Amino acid sequence: MPEKTNENPLRLTRITVSIPAIYSWKGSTAEGMIVDISSGGIGLDVKQIFVVGDIMRVQFRAGDRLIDFWGIVRNVSGNTIGVRFEELSNENRELIEKLVDDLLRARGLSSHEGY
Numbered sequence: 001m002p003e004k005t006n007e008n009p010l011r012l013t014r015i016t017v018s019i020p021a022i023y024s025w026k027g028s029t030a031e032g033m034i035v036d037i038s039s040g041g042i043g044l045d046v047k048q049i050f051v052v053g054d055i056m057r058v059q060f061r062a063g064d065r066l067i068d069f070w071g072i073v074r075n076v077s078g079n080t081i082g083v084r085f086e087e088l089s090n091e092n093r094e095l096i097e098k099l100v101d102d103l104l105r106a107r108g109l110s111s112h113e114g115y
């Protein structure tokens with residue numbers, strides 16, 4: 001069995017964006033701003049305090065389409081939280097992948113980047 005190495009690990013490329021979003025968490029709803037997106041999740045600027053493992057619902061518009069998903073907080077850095085897509089319909093997954101692909105192509109970026 002070949003030995004696994006982590007010399008050049010890759011992650012999904014995050015694209016800087018500024019997309020208004022609405023999020024729901026523990027019975028309250030608030031507005032936030034998506035600051036980056038990849039096909040695996042988003043970076044979201046928030047006003048509340050979150051901890052890793054919190055589950056939240058997020059809604060945002062991509063063109064004329066509403067994307068609605070449940071996500072799990074994977075990291076917290078000041079007012080920005082990283083939210084991994086957890087429950088996402090196939091239709092919304094396709095919309096996000098198209099949005100990300102279009103942004104990557106427009107900026108000349110690869111779908112994966114080094115850490």
